[in-house]
Amino acid sequence: MIRNAVKAYIVVPCYNEEEVLNETCTRLLGLMESMRRTNLVSVQSRIVFVDDGSRDATWQIITELEQDYPEVCGIKLAHNVGHQNALFGGLMTVRNDCDCAISIDADLQDDINVIPEMIKKYRDEGCEVVYGVRNKRDTDTFFKRETALGFYRMMKLMGVDMVYNHADFRLMSRAALHALSQFEERNLFLRGMVPLIGFKSDKVYYDRGERFAGESKYPLKKMISFAFDGITSFSINPIRLISAIGVIACVISVIMAIYAIAQKILGHVNVGWTSVICSIWFLGGLQMLGIGLIGEYIGKMYKEVKRRPRFIVERYIGDRR
Numbered sequence: 001m002i003r004n005a006v007k008a009y010i011v012v013p014c015y016n017e018e019e020v021l022n023e024t025c026t027r028l029l030g031l032m033e034s035m036r037r038t039n040l041v042s043v044q045s046r047i048v049f050v051d052d053g054s055r056d057a058t059w060q061i062i063t064e065l066e067q068d069y070p071e072v073c074g075i076k077l078a079h080n081v082g083h084q085n086a087l088f089g090g091l092m093t094v095r096n097d098c099d100c101a102i103s104i105d106a107d108l109q110d111d112i113n114v115i116p117e118m119i120k121k122y123r124d125e126g127c128e129v130v131y132g133v134r135n136k137r138d139t140d141t142f143f144k145r146e147t148a149l150g151f152y153r154m155m156k157l158m159g160v161d162m163v164y165n166h167a168d169f170r171l172m173s174r175a176a177l178h179a180l181s182q183f184e185e186r187n188l189f190l191r192g193m194v195p196l197i198g199f200k201s202d203k204v205y206y207d208r209g210e211r212f213a214g215e216s217k218y219p220l221k222k223m224i225s226f227a228f229d230g231i232t233s234f235s236i237n238p239i240r241l242i243s244a245i246g247v248i249a250c251v252i253s254v255i256m257a258i259y260a261i262a263q264k265i266l267g268h269v270n271v272g273w274t275s276v277i278c279s280i281w282f283l284g285g286l287q288m289l290g291i292g293l294i295g296e297y298i299g300k301m302y303k304e305v306k307r308r309p310r311f312i313v314e315r316y317i318g319d320r321r
C-alpha cells in the first residue's frame with residue numbers, strides 16, 4: 001500500500017547558536033532529502049528556525065539559509081523568552097501549515113536519524129504524539145545525569161505525569177498542536193503539558209550525543225529554575241505538605257500537653273514551662289494548618305487562572321448537518 005507523503009515541519013529553537021546553525025542546517029537538509037526520496041515527507045516540508053532573541057549572528061545566518069534553501073523558514077522572536085516559550089511560539093506559528101511538527105534542539109544532541117521512525121509512527125500507526133526518549137546518558141556529566149534522575153523522581157512524587165528521559169524532542173500532529181494551543185497558561189513546561197493532552201502516543205529510543213559546538217544555554221541556574229517551575233506549575237503538593245506538617249504538629253501538641261502536665265503534677269518542672277511548651281506546639285501547629293488552608297484556596301485559584309482546557313475531543317462522528 002502506498003501511503004501519502006507527510007507535510008512535516010522541523011521546528012528548532014535557537015538562542016545564540018551561530019556556531020552550530022550551518023552544520024545543523026546541513027544535517028537537517030540531508031535528512032529531509034532522504035525522507036523525500038523515500039516518499040515519507042512531501043516537498044512542502046520545512047525546517048523552521050526560531051530565533052529566540054539571540055545577541056549574536058544567529059538571525060543573520062537564518063536569513064542567509066532561508067535565501068539559499070527553499071526548505072528553510074525563519075521566525076524571529078522580538079526578544080529572548082526562553083527555550084520553552086520559543087519552542088511553543090514556533091509550534092503555534094506553524095501549526096496550521098503542517099501535518100505534524102517535530103521539535104528538536106539546535107545542537108542536534110538528539111539523534112535526527114529517529115525522525116523518520118517518528119513520522120512513520122504518525123503516518124502508519126496513527127500516533128498523534130511521538131516522544132523521543134534517551135536510552136542512556138553517557139554523554140552527560142555525572143552531575144547532570146543524577147540531578148535529572150532526581151528531578152524525574154521528584155516530579156513523579158509530586159503527581160506530575162512525565163515521560164522518563166524525554167526532553168523536548170518529539171513529534172506532534174496537527175491535532176495535538178491544536179490541543180496544545182488550548183492551554184492558556186503562561187508558565188510553560190511542555191514536558192508536563194504534552195502528556196496531559198492524551199491521544200494515541202508512542203516513544204522512539206535513541207542515544208543522546210554531545211553538543212558538537214558552542215556551549216550549553218542551560219547553566220545550573222537556569223536548570224534549577226526550570227525544575228522549580230516544573231514543580232510549581234504542575235503541582236500543589238508543596239502546599240499540601242504544609243497542611244500535613246500542621247496536622248502533625250497539632251497531634252504532637254496533644255502529646256506534649258499530656259507530657260508537660262504529667263511533669264508538672266510530678267513536680268519536676270520550673271514555673272511557667274508547662275504553659276509555654278503547650279502553647280508553642282499548639283500555636284505552631286495551628287499556624288501551619290492556617291497557612292496550609294489559605295494555600296489550598298490559593299492552589300484552587302492557581303488552577304482556575306491557568307484556564308486549562310477541561311477536555312480535549314479526539315474524534316467527533318455522526319452527520320453534523
Ligand code: UDP
Binds near residue numbers: 013106
Ligand atoms: N534555547 C532557546 N532560548 C534560551 C535558551 C536556549 O531557544 O533562552 C535553545 C537553544 O538554542 C537550544 C535549546 O534551547 O536549541 C536547548 O539548549 P541547550 O542545548 O543549550 O540545553 P542543554 O542541551 O544543555 O540542556
Ligand code: MG
Binds near residue numbers: 105107109211216
Ligand atoms: Mg543541548
